[in-house]
Amino acid sequence: MASFERHVFVCQNVRPEGAPRPSCTADGKSELFTQLQQLTRAAGLGRAVRINKSGCLDQCEHGPVVVVYPETVWYGNVQTEDATAIVQEHLVNGQPVERLRLAPDCINTAACPHRP
Amino acid sequence: MASFERHVFVCQNVRPEGAPRPSCTADGKSELFTQLQQLTRAAGLGRAVRINKSGCLDQCEHGPVVVVYPETVWYGNVQTEDATAIVQEHLVNGQPVERLRLAPDCINTAACPHRP
Numbered sequence: 494m495a496s497f498e499r500h501v502f503v504c505q506n507v508r509p510e511g512a513p514r515p516s517c518t519a520d521g522k523s524e525l526f527t528q529l530q531q532l533t534r535a536a537g538l539g540r541a542v543r544i545n546k547s548g549c550l551d552q553c554e555h556g557p558v559v560v561v562y563p564e565t566v567w568y569g570n571v572q573t574e575d576a577t578a579i580v581q582e583h584l585v586n587g588q589p590v591e592r593l594r595l596a597p598d599c600i601n602t603a604a605c606p607h608r609p
Numbered sequence: 610m611a612s613f614e615r616h617v618f619v620c621q622n623v624r625p626e627g628a629p630r631p632s633c634t635a636d637g638k639s640e641l642f643t644q645l646q647q648l649t650r651a652a653g654l655g656r657a658v659r660i661n662k663s664g665c666l667d668q669c670e671h672g673p674v675v676v677v678y679p680e681t682v683w684y685g686n687v688q689t690e691d692a693t694a695i696v697q698e699h700l701v702n703g704q705p706v707e708r709l710r711l712a713p714d715c716i717n718t719a720a721c722p723h724r725p
Contacts, residue, residue, distance in 0.1 A: 546664030562678035
C-alpha cells in the first residue's frame with residue numbers, strides 16, 4: 494500500500510497553567526490517543542489507518558480536537574469514551590460521527606460561540 | 610473560512626540514541642518547521658495553510674518527513690533549505706516539489722531500498 498487510507502491526528506498540546514487558550518491534554522498524555530490506537534488495531538486497521546499524535550491544531554477552544562485526513566473531518570470536545578464511536582462508525586464503517594463534528598463556523602475562526 | 614486549504618505536518622519525532630529506527634529531529638527541535646512556518650506567513654498564507662508539528666509519521670527511514678493534506682503529498686529527506694521550495698512551489702503555486710516526494714513504494718512499506 495502507499496498512503497494511509499485515513500490519517501487521524503489527535504492533538505496532544507498542553508499549555509502552562511493560566512494560558513489564555515485552553516489545552517487539549519492536561520500533561521501531554523492522552524488516553525483518547527491510546528484508545529483510538531488500540532481500538533483501530535483491534536479492528537484490523539493497523540496498517541490502513543494511522544492514529545497520530547500532533548502538536549497544536551489551533552482549534553483550542555473546541556478541544557480535545559481530532560482531525561481525519563484526507564477527508565478533512567474535524568471532531569471537537571472528544572472524550573476518551575468517544576473513541577469507540579470514531580473507530581467503529583467512521584474508521585470501520587466510513588460514516589463520520591456527526592454528533593462530534595465541529596461546526597464549519599467554528600473551524601479557524603477568530604470568534605464563535607466557543608471562542609468569545 | 611472553514612478548514613485549512615492545506616495542512617502541513619512536520620515530524621518532530623526523536624528517539625533515544627541507538628534506537629533501531631532513525632529520528633526526524635535530533636532533539637525535538639526543527640529548524641525546518643520554523644522555516645516552513647515563517648515562510649508561509651511571509652507569503653500571506655498564515656490563515657489558509659497551517660504548518661503543524663506532528664509526532665512520528667512512521668516513515669522514519671525517509672526522514673525528516675513532511676506530509677501535506679488533504680492532497681496527501683509525502684515528502685522525505687527534507688532539509689531546512691528545502692523549505693523555500695515547498696512554500697513557493699507547492700503552498701503558493703500549487704505544484705508539489707517532485708524532487709522531494711517519497712516514492713509510493715517507499716510509503717508504509719515494511720521493506721524498500723531505504724528500509725532493509
